[in-house]
Amino acid sequence: MSARPWTPRLRRASGPLYAAIADAIAADITRGKLRAGERLPTHRELAEAVGASVGTVTRAYAEAERRGLVRGQVGSGTFVRDLTDPASYSPMLDRSRIDLGPTAAPIVAGDLGHCALAAALAGLAARADLGALAGYQAHGGSEAQRAAGARWLATTGVDADPDEITVCSGAQHATVLALAALASPAGVLVEELTYPGALAAAGWLRLPTHPVALDEHGLVPDALARACRDSGAKVLYCTPTHHNPTAAVMPKERRLAIVDICREHGVSIVENGALAPLVAAPPPPLAALAPERTYHLSSLSKATIPALRVGFLRAPAAARRALEVAAAATVWSGSPLLAEIAAQWITDGTAAAIRDARRAEAAARQQVAAARLGRWQVRSHPTAYFLWLELPPQRRALELVEQAHARDLLIGPSHVFAARPGNAPNAVRVSLGAARSRAELDRGLTILAELLDTPAWSALQ
Structure with missing residues (x-):
């Protein structure tokens, strides 16, 4: 028996029918009723279903494609886009738009980096x-580079021997290496909201992901214990310090509870510490609390400049050989020139100086955001590169993203960060770092505040 074709739930406001159909597509993507890759009805089928002309449906699909919701394929039909791909919610990016979408290192006056x-x-x-x-x-870096990596990790509380360090081509490469070394058919435990790069790495390695509930402090211990029992997964990927996308910093007591659960269930931990350098005096990393089972990754890209694609993966010494094999299989060896600059900057203090400047700039931008968005439900950290904006029930995240795009403003919808996009919360992540100046950031946040104060385009519930 074939599946019933999708039919939009229309509640027409004063706008044209084609816009209401496009709004319905957006709403059902948000609800999870339409999924990535799903084929929509033909123009004629949908026209008959809603009592419209074929021309109206053609215009509706064109509007949905303009918003980045669907893609048309000549001879095959119209398909729902994969909105877990960040490129799908920032179509036609150009310098005239204000970018509050991706995570980017803030621009510092004079640009020390x-x-x-x-x-x-x-x-x-x-x-x-x-x-x-x-x-x-x-493959895993020279002795001097690994020693520099150990010094860099020490700045965030990770006590590592150079022999435990693998030099990588950035934190994303380190993520792939760690997951590849620990991979098993049972898959990976992840936060229900997590860094999209981790989901992409798990997908590329064909590892199933098992979402674990979060609260304002990070992973919920009871939910983690339950997921360990139910999934059988033996790997946890998480970001305890400067969580992406919520910017939460997990307190020490919660970290101890997470470590105890992982020990009880024999779970290895992949700890993302790429953004940890932005947090002054954070709680001890999981690598310090459970070094025997923690793979801690960091990089210089977020803390200094994105072009410095050098990362460091601290792992139990016994894993070093497997990680070197994985490094050889992926990039053979990183760039000696970039690794040399990274080691030099760590040794002479340049990396720390740039980190401090970026941390100060992030703090200044957070103050700009607080002035514009302070009366909304925002979760952040004083030196975070972004904030998490929870929307009121009458507003829909994807609609807000579309409205912002129409005003030449880019923001990140929650489903990009959701392990299960169909269950994404009604929220958006707002980057404060990619704007070219504080003045541009202020303009972008002013537009966002205006949109939040404006009634939604759609009356869909």
Whole structure:
């Protein structure tokens, strides 16, 4: 028996019918009634179902495609887009738009990072051993680079021996290496809202993901214990410090409870610490509380400049060989030039100086956000690069994203971060870092506040 074709639930307001159909598509994607890749009815089928002309449906599908909700394929039909892909909610990005969508390192006045990079490149060009830095290197990094990585991790409370460090091409590469080394058919436990890169890595490795409930402090211990029992998964991926997308910092007592549960169920931990350098004096990382089972990843991209694609993965010493094999299988070896700059910056204090400047800029931008969005339900941290905006019931996240896009403003809907997009909360993540200045950020947040104060376009419930 074939599945019943999708029919929009229309509650027409004063606008045209084609817009109401597009609104219905948006609402049912938000509710999970329409899923990525699903084929929508033909123009004629939908026209008959809603009592409209074929031309009206054609215009409705064109409007939905303009909003980034669907894609048309000549000869095959119209399909729901995969909205877990960040590119799908920022179509036609150009410099005229205000970008509050992706996580990006804030721009600092005078841009200390770019000035330091220019000096570092000039210094490399003058070095007598430049030829050696132009070749391949050890899969997991040189001894000096691993020692620098250990020093960098120490700034966030991770006590690591250089022999426990694998140098990676950024935190995303470290995520892939860790999950590949720990992979099992039972899959990975993840926070119900998590970094999209982790979901992409698990999907690429064909590992099922099992969402675990969150509260304002991070992972809920009882929910984790239940997920461990129900799924049989032996790997947990989580971000206890500066959680993405909610910016939560898990308190020490909660971390101890999470560690106890993982020990009880024999679960290894992949701890994302890429954003931890932005938090001054955070609670001890899981790698410090359970070093025997924690794979802790960090990088310099978020704390210094995105171009410095160098990451560090601290793992139990026994895992080093497996991680080097995984590194060889993925990138063979990272860029010696970038790794050399990273090691130099960590050693001479440049990385810490840029981190501090970016932390200060993030704090200033959070103050701008508080002034514009303070009366709304916002979750954040004083030095976070973004905030989590929970919407009132009468507003729908995807509608707000569409309204913002119409005003040349990009924001991130919650389903991009949801392990189960159909169950995403009614919220958006607002990046404060990608705007080119505080003044541009203020303009973007002013537009967002105006939209929040404006009645929704659709009366769909």
